[in-house]
Amino acid sequence: MTHLTVDKPPRSRPAPAARPGGLRRFSASSPSWLFAAPALLVYAAVVLYPAAAGVVYAFTDWSGIGQDMSFVGAANFLALLDDEQAMGSIGNTLLLTLAIVAVQNGVGLLLALGVHARLRSRAVLRVVFFSPVVVSPVMVAFLWKYVYNPDPSAGLNGLLGLRIDWLGDPSVALWSIAGMVVWQYAGYSMVIFLAGLEGVPKELHEAAMIDGAGTFQRFRYVTWPMLAPAVTINLMLSTIGGLKLFDQVFAATNGGPGYATETLSTVLYKQAFVFGKFGYSTAIALVLALFVAAVSLVQISYLRSREVAS
Amino acid sequence: MTDLRNARVSRAQFFRMMGGLAAAAVATTACSTRPQTTTTTTGGQSATELKFVGVSDQKAPMDAVLAGYQQAKPSVRLTPSYAPTDQVQTSLRTQLGAGNAPDLHVVYPGNGSAMSMSQIAGAGLLADLSAQAWAATIPTGFKPAFQLDGKTYMYSAGSSVIGAVYNKKVFEKAGVEQPPTTWSEFLALCGKLKKAGVVPIALGAQTPWVTQLITYALVPSTVYAKDPTFDDKQLAGQASFADSGWRQAMEMYLELQKRGFFNDNPNGTTFEQQTSMVATGKAAMAIQVSAVLPDFRKAASSPDDLSMFPLPGADDAASVWIPAGVVVGLGVNAKGKNVEEAKAFVDFLGKQENINAWAKAISAIPLTQDAGSTIDPAVESFLPFTKDRAVPFMDQRWPNAEVQPVHFAVVQELLSGKATVDEALKKMDEAYRK
Known part of the structure; x- marks a missing residue:
């Protein structure tokens, strides 16, 4: 998270004094590409090459083991259209993403506004709200399996006096998973919103107050437009996170009950490692990657235009 | 946060840091490409290291026979590791695909799962165990669980x-x-x-x-x-x-x-x-x-x-x-570096006393029985x-x-x-x- 603050030094700061032979001369002319070569080489070896190789597998029937493999053209992609389970998982993935994006950012914004206020305990609260982010998602899922215990006297049911089968009822399970994702990542959205809030100049608020604007009006016409970059980042990160959600689903329900919480990521995992259909699984992964890229591009171009307008 | 905001790194510091990172990266790569099986020399005597990856249920029975094996074969060291079914299937299939699977690994009987005997043996990745003495004693009804095309590819202590x-x-x-x-x-x-x-x-x-x-x-x-x-x-x-x-x-x-x-x-x-x-x-x-x-x-x-x-x-x-x-068994990686030693370990498991010990640890009915076989009263x-x-x-x-x-x-x-x-x-x- 540190880069958020490192990237944005306060505007009023005077330019750093030139240091002889220091960083200034180093950054004055743009550095040669050669400097990036070692990093690019590593990136190509561990990211670009495997990704390109993966694309090739998407057109084969490789089982993941052994040498037997033949090219099957677009058969894997056509099979995807006919695959009831994969298609159902797309619906689940979209629903989950929508729920997570809306609630996580809503809660994140409220938390940010809350801990931005001049509360005595705000430093502590910031840490408390952010702390779930640092826990591994699989651990969070295991912990929430206890919270979601269907026993009326245990966990969330015991606390709220409910009798809900959180992870076992197919019509509830998807939302239960969204709930634990929001619990974990609302703090993450909060931190990004908070960085945006810190960047809103006090003078604007003072001017608005002098003009007679109330709390809500100041939020609507001063804070909210200034938050646009934070909104862009948050919406993008949570959308990408939602679309490729895997760990929490895998650990909490493994896609069940039935197929009720199956996401594209769990389906492609199962195709590869449970059914031994690596080629088909890679095809699903490719579709997922393209889909995420397309959604992100549309989203970022829309949100960026909104930032300019404001 | 404010400290970081004001932090400045000199070029020399920057290069030292990058150099350290690069060295660390090289070291990690070197570690991860270390072969799964190594032959080390200890005190002039050559010791073979065998690696076994099993499913969690196999820990108790493996513990029960391992001490005896180390005694019988001090020159071979077997290092087992275990994971739950889902994880073990994922990691083993990845290792089998990448060609760095352990010498011995869990195999599920018959067909019908990604790590089952038929699927793995069919891909040519399991060593043939048919020549071992215990393989000749597999009851007819159980043969489809152990054998593909008449050859035995899996060991299991019972049912x-x-x-x-x-x-x-x-x-x-x-x-x-x-x-x-x-x-x-x-x-x-x-x-x-x-x-x-x-x-x-x-x-x-x-x-x-x-x-x-x-x-x-x-x-x-x-x-x-x-x-x-x-x-x-x-x-x-x-x-x-x-x-x-x-x-x-x-x-x-x-x-x-x-x-x-x-x-x-x-x-x-x-x-x-x-x-x-x-x-x-x-x-x-x-x-x-x-x-x-x-x-x-x-x-x-x-x-x-x-x-x-x-x-x-x-x-x-x-x-x-x-x-x-037939209970979940194990097989020998046909592409491993120590196929013969690994097969010898399976042969050791096939001895009646070891079948008995393995079966007892998981309340199974031993594959073959003698006077020393015990059957859990519960079954x-x-x-x-x-x-x-x-x-x-x-x-x-x-x-x-x-x-x-x-x-x-x-x-x-x-x-x-x-x-x-x-x-x-x-x-x-x-x-x-x-």
Whole structure:
């Protein structure tokens, strides 16, 4: 998270004094590409090459083991259209993403506004709200399996006096998973919103107050437009996170009950490692990657235009 | 945060940091490409290191035989590691695909799962064990679990059964004297337990593999007792799930639910919760595989509280059949660096005393028996069936790895009322034909 603050030094700061032979001369002319070569080489070896190789597998029937493999053209992609389970998982993935994006950012914004206020305990609260982010998602899922215990006297049911089968009822399970994702990542959205809030100049608020604007009006016409970059980042990160959600689903329900919480990521995992259909699984992964890229591009171009307008 | 904001790094510091990172990266790569098997020289004597990756259930039996092996073969060191089923399947398939699998690894009997003997041996990745002495003693009925095209590729110490694990104290308290021998008696027993205020059957259907056990326990009676050649017919396309006793088994499964004989919310209950319910007497029974009896015993105040009986899936005691399957085994990586040493280890496991030790640790019925063989008293009531009224676990003859997960999913759907028996069987038939 540190880069958020490192990237944005306060505007009023005077330019750093030139240091002889220091960083200034180093950054004055743009550095040669050669400097990036070692990093690019590593990136190509561990990211670009495997990704390109993966694309090739998407057109084969490789089982993941052994040498037997033949090219099957677009058969894997056509099979995807006919695959009831994969298609159902797309619906689940979209629903989950929508729920997570809306609630996580809503809660994140409220938390940010809350801990931005001049509360005595705000430093502590910031840490408390952010702390779930640092826990591994699989651990969070295991912990929430206890919270979601269907026993009326245990966990969330015991606390709220409910009798809900959180992870076992197919019509509830998807939302239960969204709930634990929001619990974990609302703090993450909060931190990004908070960085945006810190960047809103006090003078604007003072001017608005002098003009007679109330709390809500100041939020609507001063804070909210200034938050646009934070909104862009948050919406993008949570959308990408939602679309490729895997760990929490895998650990909490493994896609069940039935197929009720199956996401594209769990389906492609199962195709590869449970059914031994690596080629088909890679095809699903490719579709997922393209889909995420397309959604992100549309989203970022829309949100960026909104930032300019404001 | 403010410290970071003001931090400045000199160019020399920057390069030193990058250099350190690069060195660390090289070191990590070097570590990760270290071969899985190494031959090290200790005190002038060459020691071979064998690596075994197994499923968690194999830890207890491996521990039971390992000390003896180290004594018999001090020049070889075997390092085992274990993971739960899902993880072990994922990591092993990845390693097999990448060509860096361990010398010895878990193999599931027969066919029907991604790490099953037929699938891995079919890809040429398992060494042939046919020449070993124990391989000649595999009972005919079990051969499909161990062999592909007449060659043995897997070692397993014996077989386990599926039936009702029950808490003796709860049965006593409810006044139950004899385990039931017919389906109607079983239903009456559940009714009696329910009246006594305990959950008759604990079901942890949130854990996928647990969903299949009740159907597996019933199908031998509803399908195979009527037609022992059902598997062959199904493979030839002359029989299906929908037009067989599978329908009856699913209906019986749901009847147990309809009568309220399961705990509330079975789809939200895990295997661990199921185990503890029976072990602590909150529930009377669980339909389970005998290999997990040690788990129930560990969770109980006294291990003697628990025993098992065959689940009677028919109304005529003589036509009750039981599922008895070869327990999860292990195989030798044909592409490993120490194939011969690894095979020698399997040969060691094949000695009768080691078959006995392995089987004892998982309450299994030993593959072959001698005077030193012990059979867990809890599974003794199954022995009269094992000769001619037992069939291997169904998935071991299924043609692909998709049918079993579909079975898990449709059972969860049936339990939550999201699917009918017709729809469930149709999905299983579709997966079978893939």
